[in-house]
Amino acid sequence: MTTVPEPRRFRTTAAYYSRFRIPYPDALIERVTARTGLRPGDSLLDLGCGPGQIGIAFARLAGADVTGLDPEPEMLDAAREGAAAAGIHAEFVLGSSYDLGPAFGPLKTTTMGRSFHWMDRAATLATLDRLTEPEGAVILFGDRHISASLAWRDVLEKVSERFSPEPIRTERQLRRGPDWIKHEEFLLRSAFRNLERIGIITERLLDADEIIGRAFSMSVTSPQALGESTAEFEQALRSELAALSPDGTFTEIIEANALIASRD
Secondary structure, eight states: OOOOOOOTTTTTTHHHHHHHHHOOOOOHHHHHHHHHHTTTEEEEEEEEETHHHHHHHHHHHHHHHEEEEOOOHHHHHHHHHHHHHHTOOOEEEEEOOOOOOOOGEEEEEEEESSSSSSSSSHHHHHHHEEEEEEEEEEEEEEEEEOOSOOHHHHHHHHHHHHHHHHHHHHHHHHHSTSOOOHHHHHTTTTOOOEEEEEEEEEEEEEEHHHHHHHHHHHHHGGGHHHHHHHHHHHHHHHHHHHHHOOEEEEEEEEEEEEEEEOOO
């Protein structure tokens, strides 16, 4: 099962994504660098790069030669700004997994953060097999909440169900349903069938503004998706969050992880 995103779905999310999505810890980037043997000057493709957080981190911490590929011009603008602020050089190119070809190879590493589910996953892995060096790897970054006291996430889910458009809700439910094939299964059926996961667990405090900003960074509750209901959604979410935590503070414990997929 493959999800095909609407064109420009993320055009209103770039600023929120850069500011409110939790960046992957430097410690995780460093452990992945050591585990994969990535060296300064090695080629790294950040596929579906968004605002470039992963690619910029690998350029900054590992000295990788980074190319970011994303179909959203606003995301690429944010990535270029982020690279300039970090003082690193990286190329950011307009396109998607469907545009991959010999010009992007040979690759030592391809990284993806929360983007693989938008692709034709089998076809993307087959193409990356042709572009990746024998000792190279594909790395999927993600995160998961592991605290039991995350009532604010239930609130966000409830309000999102009220306001997000029905087609987007349906699509999201498909990805969470029993018929959705997990990324690991696609990897195990590909050339990159040797799998290992590395995780870093952190705890952080956040406030209502950060929760709302994170909601606006998601395709299901982006300003584009919500349209004229954006202000009403924000008001409803603020009201629910205020009732949940009168002092306006919330806690989350997150495991940021990297699934490293290499050849046998």
